[in-house]
Amino acid sequence: MIHRRALAALPLATPALAQERPLRLIIAFPPGGSTDLLGRLIAPRMSELLATAITPENRSGASGAVAAGLVAQAAPDGSTLLLDSGGQAVNPHLMRGLGFDYATAFAPVTLLATLPLVLVVRAELGVTTLAGLLARLRADPRPAPYGSVGIGARTHLAMAALLRRAGLAGEHIPYRGGADQMAGLLRGDVAMGFTSIALAAPLLREGRLLALGYSLPGHAPSIAGQGFPGFAIGDWLALLAPAGTPPAIIARLAAAAADAVNQPGLRQRLHDLGLEPAAEGPEALGHFLATERAAMGALIAAEGIRLDG
Template identity: 80%
Template sequence: MLRRSLLLAACLPAVARPVGVLAQERPVRLVVAYPPGGSTDILARLIAPRLGEGLGTLVTPENRSGASGAVGAGVVAQAAPDGATLLLDSGGQAVNPFLMRGLAFDYRTAFAPVTLLATLPLVLVVRAELGVATLPQLLDRLRAEPRLAAYGSVGIGARTHLAMAALLRRAGIAAEHIPYRGGADQVTGLLRGDVAMGFTSIALSAPLLREGRLRSLGTSLPGAADSIADQGFPDFSIGDWLALFAPAGTPGATVARIAAAAAEAVNQPALRPRLDELGLLPAAEGPEALARFLAAEREAMGALIAAEGIHLDG
């Protein structure tokens, strides 16, 4: 009976698995382009379990940080386009092409956009001791006292740098940029009085705002009651964002499947309080929307970097 069953099975046509469709037994490697503890890493670990459920497999975050996200991006750029390796990256995707030379991959062609996951408004903050309560007051103070015109960021070309550069350019104010090693160092420098102002994340600024040590003068994305766009700078919109990418050449059906699972993962109601703490606004709309968004971001960031003459060597 057993021999007969085996012969019958051998005569049946093989069922081919569609190319690029994830097998349930095959784990997915989610490369996080930034170090542990930041918004990118936290989001990856929050969505990985539900993303795995949607794909029917295990999704394991793996931090590969360095060079403003270029190290992790390079890992995924060289991976097989089979859906088993994904990249969770941020706004560096739209900035690094204009600042970095000699990369082993081209940001514009190395990746298949999967979906935007979330946007991250920045908050413009000053020390409470500075004695200004509104953005117009700050700008008037900087014009009257140019020596105060210094601001911090988390690094050259970071969104905290570009947002401040764009705002001051529109206000017609020249200022010194002081890059720090990270968000915590930037805020420490601000509290110490090394700089007068700076954009930072909601997560970093919220405790100090509650304690009254910092004062918020506006948010960098439109839509909020205190947005910079509503304070004399129409259309001002420079925030950070987090998105999912696959290696170029990943089949469209696989990309669509991952995008749908990612949207479900980031929009799960249980995550909303945690995302609110981080200042993350879910924005998963699929590959076509991310491709359009990324094209607009690269155009805007490239123009700003050129106008400001920003280089990685300062």
């Protein structure tokens, strides 16, 4: 977590941030999703701490690559930030001709939050544990169909990784979004799937779905605690700036973001969205991104995942 002494220096605004023009917060996804909501929830507090207006802008498309390309070309002066998700670690392995390099185009500011996924099945399937599900899958020689919100999405990669570790084959069925994925699951078009906690929660309460495991440690029952040690594939949200942004500016942005995401009054809102605050600053995000890109690249290569199917 950013140390409180760093926050104490925030009122001493550096010239690059104490400016008349607003700071542009480029949000890589459309309005209404968790990325957009988090950005708009933290913007007022960050604006207060940085003594400059913050204007959130949604620039969605291509799994975040549209927004990333815009910020990659912005001036490295602290006036433009990117709020992006796990596509930062996936897109480099799936997309060609982007015009920028994810690994070098950005200066890490801070991770903001993590989003655990939950593995769900229809209640009518008759299995109540991960072991029970895997036993049923092993008894059927046909690849089990599973849903996700798209090729290369974390809901896709988490299921592919679990089946690979279990020694099982699956048939990936990509949907246009989480609501469509859940509809397909409830119809019985697919047998299982990872989804967000926020999307699954009402269906779990109604008893229409059963949760068999969570994709990140710290949630019970976790996939890792059910025979798959080290399993940890969730989504996440992070702030990045254009490469070359001065370290002093990065430090102030990171401190302001950490303060904003850890507001006591915001925690329940984040929990309801399935988000867990995780702001630890630029160095931690840099290491995290390098690890994520390597892990996702290895999985994508092993599974032969391509955007064209």
